[in-house]
Amino acid sequence: MNPITPIINGMKITFKHMFMKPVTLQYPTERPKVAERYRGLHGLKVSHSKAKCVACYLCPTVCPAKCIRVEAGEDANHDKFASVYEIDMLRCIFCGYCVEACPVDALKMTGEFELANYKRSDFLYTKERLLEK
Amino acid sequence: MVNLIIDDKQVTAPKDSTIYDAAKLNGIKIPILCHDKKLKPFGACRMCLVEVEQMKGRQIPACTTPITEGMIIRTATPEIIKARELVLELLLLNHPLDCPVCDKAGDCDLQNLTYDYKVDSNRFSDLKFQHEIDYNNPLIERDMNRCVLCGKCVRICDEIVSYGALTFIDRGIETKIGCEFEKKLDCEFCGSCISVCPVGSLLARPFKFKSRFWALTKHNSVCGYCGTGCNLTLGVKDNKVLTTVYDENQGFHKGQLCVRGRFGYQFINSDKRLTKPLIRKNGTLTESTWDEALELVAGRLKGGSAVAALATPRLTNEELVVFKKLLLDSVGTKNFDHAAGYAHAALTEGFARSFGTSASSASILDIQKSDLLLVIKTDSYETHPVVGFEVNMAVKNKGVKLSVLSDKRGKLSKLPHAQTLVHLPGSEVAVLNAIAKTIIDEKLVNTHAASVPGYAELEKALSAFSAEVVAAQCGLTAADIKKLATDYASAEKAMIIFPVGQAYTGHNADLASAVANLAILTGKYGKEGCGVLCLSEKNNSQGAVDMGFYAQNGGLNGLQILDACTDGTVKTLFVAGENPLTSYPNRSKVKKALEAVEFLIVTELFLTETAAMADVVLPVCSFAEKTGTFTSADRRVQYVKPAISKNSQLKTDFEVFSDLIVKLGGQSSSTPAVLFGEIAATTPGYTGMSHESLKSEGAFAAVSMKPAFVVPQATASVAAEAGKLALVTGSALYHSGTQSQYGEGPMHVCPEGYIELSRADASTYKIAENDLVTVSSAEGSMQLKAKVTPRMPVGVAFAPYHFTAAPINTIWSGAPVTLVSVAK
Numbered sequence A: 001m002n003p004i005t006p007i008i009n010g011m012k013i014t015f016k017h018m019f020m021k022p023v024t025l026q027y028p029t030e031r032p033k034v035a036e037r038y039r040g041l042h043g044l045k046v047s048h049s050k051a052k053c054v055a056c057y058l059c060p061t062v063c064p065a066k067c068i069r070v071e072a073g074e075d076a077n078h079d080k081f082a083s084v085y086e087i088d089m090l091r092c093i094f095c096g097y098c099v100e101a102c103p104v105d106a107l108k109m110t111g112e113f114e115l116a117n118y119k120r121s122d123f124l125y126t127k128e129r130l131l132e133k
Numbered sequence B: 001m002v003n004l005i006i007d008d009k010q011v012t013a014p015k016d017s018t019i020y021d022a023a024k025l026n027g028i029k030i031p032i033l034c035h036d037k038k039l040k041p042f043g044a045c046r047m048c049l050v051e052v053e054q055m056k057g058r059q060i061p062a063c064t065t066p067i068t069e070g071m072i073i074r075t076a077t078p079e080i081i082k083a084r085e086l087v088l089e090l091l092l093l094n095h096p097l098d099c100p101v102c103d104k105a106g107d108c109d110l111q112n113l114t115y116d117y118k119v120d121s122n123r124f125s126d127l128k129f130q131h132e133i134d135y136n137n138p139l140i141e142r143d144m145n146r147c148v149l150c151g152k153c154v155r156i157c158d159e160i161v162s163y164g165a166l167t168f169i170d171r172g173i174e175t176k177i178g179c180e181f182e183k184k185l186d187c188e189f190c191g192s193c194i195s196v197c198p199v200g201s202l203l204a205r206p207f208k209f210k211s212r213f214w215a216l217t218k219h220n221s222v223c224g225y226c227g228t229g230c231n232l233t234l235g236v237k238d239n240k241v242l243t244t245v246y247d248e249n250q251g252f253h254k255g256q257l258c259v260r261g262r263f264g265y266q267f268i269n270s271d272k273r274l275t276k277p278l279i280r281k282n283g284t285l286t287e288s289t290w291d292e293a294l295e296l297v298a299g300r301l302k303g304g305s306a307v308a309a310l311a312t313p314r315l316t317n318e319e320l321v322v323f324k325k326l327l328l329d330s331v332g333t334k335n336f337d338h339a340a341g342y343a344h345a346a347l348t349e350g351f352a353r354s355f356g357t358s359a360s361s362a363s364i365l366d367i368q369k370s371d372l373l374l375v376i377k378t379d380s381y382e383t384h385p386v387v388g389f390e391v392n393m394a395v396k397n398k399g400v401k402l403s404v405l406s407d408k409r410g411k412l413s414k415l416p417h418a419q420t421l422v423h424l425p426g427s428e429v430a431v432l433n434a435i436a437k438t439i440i441d442e443k444l445v446n447t448h449a450a451s452v453p454g455y456a457e458l459e460k461a462l463s464a465f466s467a468e469v470v471a472a473q474c475g476l477t478a479a480d481i482k483k484l485a486t487d488y489a490s491a492e493k494a495m496i497i498f499p500v501g502q503a504y505t506g507h508n509a510d511l512a513s514a515v516a517n518l519a520i521l522t523g524k525y526g527k528e529g530c531g532v533l534c535l536s537e538k539n540n541s542q543g544a545v546d547m548g549f550y551a552q553n554g555g556l557n558g559l560q561i562l563d564a565c566t567d568g569t570v571k572t573l574f575v576a577g578e579n580p581l582t583s584y585p586n587r588s589k590v591k592k593a594l595e596a597v598e599f600l601i602v603t604e605l606f607l608t609e610t611a612a613m614a615d616v617v618l619p620v621c622s623f624a625e626k627t628g629t630f631t632s633a634d635r636r637v638q639y640v641k642p643a644i645s646k647n648s649q650l651k652t653d654f655e656v657f658s659d660l661i662v663k664l665g666g667q668s669s670s671t672p673a674v675l676f677g678e679i680a681a682t683t684p685g686y687t688g689m690s691h692e693s694l695k696s697e698g699a700f701a702a703v704s705m706k707p708a709f710v711v712p713q714a715t716a717s718v719a720a721e722a723g724k725l726a727l728v729t730g731s732a733l734y735h736s737g738t739q740s741q742y743g744e745g746p747m748h749v750c751p752e753g754y755i756e757l758s759r760a761d762a763s764t765y766k767i768a769e770n771d772l773v774t775v776s777s778a779e780g781s782m783q784l785k786a787k788v789t790p791r792m793p794v795g796v797a798f799a800p801y802h803f804t805a806a807p808i809n810t811i812w813s814g815a816p817v818t819l820v821s822v823a824k
């Protein structure tokens, strides 16, 4: 074989690709389209300007990574609410069991995937941070 | 035994079983919702339907149907399953289904059955209940929307607690459980109704939303309050005791508890607990280290008989024994005691001379097996509520006769057919002597009694106590005394119960001998359902007696120790857990003694007012953080182990005493288990016991008796003075000693001291309920809230002794009866 042939073949492929749509993204200037069912950062749903969570403790019970901490409180109407709701994202395996377990549909997983941080303590997502905005 | 066939299995069961009992006995599970083994069969829910072939295959409730010979029963045919599903569907129809916010979830019978029978849809539809939820009291929340009308709460409150706070109200679909006239719940808050409620209708508010049932670890323990020695399951999460968990298989009482046991656990995890040793420097207690504190204490203990000690009978047997070793061997003093030195006298002196042993001759289990109970003072219910439940059940279910000899009425005297003899305060012994005399006069004496030593002397001494004379002195009628005597003597089995404690100064050695005489005269001891049961006050009072932790061989007793502190012969006082400033009689005297003593060492959980006077305070552990044994009033030796791990800054009393022994050059037992080996080897009745053998269940320490008659000294009943009331002291139902002040439950329902007056006296002195009255005696004067009740006789007042904020020892110097004047 002419030693030049493989180079030309290679160049052909390269040349073809120059006119194809690129598969990579120019992150962060270009943003990916996150699938509907993607399991990213958790969000606590809000209804009537209150978190829907009733602190039933089912999500911490089902969580295989044991990374959810809930503490229940009693409000002025004697109703139960989550006075503490925390997820340790360093331990979460994003399995979504917590969302499935929730009896009142108070929890969801968002498309938010940029969870990098500088400090360990910043991975502890408190109720305020989790509430859907 | 009856033979029958259940689910094609040939089985046998005792004659008086129901189908449910027979099935359970043979390992066949029939679902129940309204049945409880402690209560009478009721048959409200129809979950337990079974088919009986002989009844033409009809579906009948297993929990109410007695078995008969040859019955053929099927418990799970498709029809029965369908019927049970229907029952559940109907129950769920109006049920709010708010499991996510219901504290019962995870432990709920309705939830479990719904899951078992896979009832996930409902063929019917109806509105949910809209009952108002009762948040009126701090301990029990009542949400009738969740109620399945099983009636267990109503029945337990009636059959066992005998309070009757709850009942069915209205009819048909409107039926609900409520209090009389739909008022708010105001009862004795024993929480029994909560424990049996199969759903989340009745919930413990102190535990509300604190944790899920499945997240709790359950630890068996023994109640740290009174001498009943109830078994207890502590619910622990994150090393905190969050609640007590009901276990119907626990103890003689089958999980029943009183308000203190059930709701008084908060002191264990209280923020007020001491965490660091404190040493007085320049007049103020400052935080310090264990090394420094123990070094200082050890130095001060080198004083021989100038050292004295007071211990609380809430310490374990092991701790009391190491403490005793420290004092006897390392320090070299015989001056130690517990319970003010007199509250155990009924045992250590009275029973010791009358029965030859310092323990009761009957157990709590005898109560329901007896034919007649003679209770001295209605206070037995208040001091030992779960013993009170046994009395309730004996009287209501077993037809046991109840006679009460008391200076006031009380809950026990309300039991059906109870005979209450209300005598003038302070005259118990005289009345008991009159009963003894009547027994002798009426020739009701047991044949063996005459040969018991001391019979002749007793007979002679009793000549002054004819029923007529005593009746006239004590405000009774001779006929009543005689009737009580003949009832007691002629009952086949009869038992006497009386409480002792720091507030019951009259319940002393003489009273113990007086009751012992009755039992010995009539031969009612040493047999099932007979004997005398002394209800010792605290959880390990009997243990402290068994361990010999009281003044003996010339040692000073509790009150003498305080005197010796005042006059300077005792220079170092070591107080382990006692709070004499509140609980010993004569506050000013106690205060003077504690001020006078050169060096005061206190081991405590809290900075009590006694601890606040100390030179060194050592923080120690509660019963939930240590290993050891407690001996209940009827000599059940029970094992406790830590339910939570202790704060690393704390030591147990065992460790404190052991460390001090080592510091003073002695050798100490390595662990409580090893020490208990020594106790078992040397304490009569404890032979063969070990921590290992006590782990699953407690054991009774055998009591061997050598009866003798002793002539008890009767004190004259206190002569009433015009314008004065006879004040008797005692325990309130909600409290035990001074420790229950740190339990939030008891403090919610009974937060402060009070004086209880009869209606007649209240109107004489123009005092209304909750008025602040000034109560004065020869000792001093103080202000107390008034409580006007129908149970008090005219001229008599009652006050409990537990409260640091209103210490009754300001006006009480330790006399059984104190004359006081009250004014608004």
Ligand code: SF4
Binding pocket: A062, A063, A064, A065, A066, A067, A068, A087, A091, A092, A093, A094, A095, A096, A097, A098, A099
């Ligand atoms: S996604 Fe899974 S691991 Fe993460 S919090 Fe939920 S249950 Fe736990």
Ligand code: SF4
Binding pocket: A052, A053, A054, A055, A056, A057, A058, A059, A060, A070, A082, A098, A101, A102, A103, A104, A105, A106, A107, B100
């Ligand atoms: S399962 Fe839902 S309601 Fe329950 S605690 Fe978790 S988020 Fe809250």
Ligand code: SF4
Binding pocket: B140, B156, B157, B161, B163, B164, B165, B166, B187, B188, B189, B190, B191, B192, B193, B194
């Ligand atoms: S707490 Fe006790 S006394 Fe009160 S209603 Fe319940 S069972 Fe009855």
Ligand code: SF4
Binding pocket: B146, B147, B148, B149, B150, B151, B152, B153, B154, B177, B193, B196, B197, B198, B199, B201, B202
């Ligand atoms: S409140 Fe509870 S115990 Fe009482 S009837 Fe209703 S379900 Fe039964």
Ligand code: SF4
Binding pocket: B223, B224, B225, B226, B227, B228, B229, B230, B256, B257, B258, B259, B260, B261, B262, B384, B385, B386, B387, B736
């Ligand atoms: S205080 Fe006494 S009666 Fe009440 S639960 Fe404790 S041991 Fe039982």
Ligand code: FES
Binding pocket: B031, B032, B033, B034, B035, B042, B043, B044, B045, B046, B047, B048, B049, B061, B062, B063, B064
């Ligand atoms: S358990 Fe038998 S009828 Fe309720």
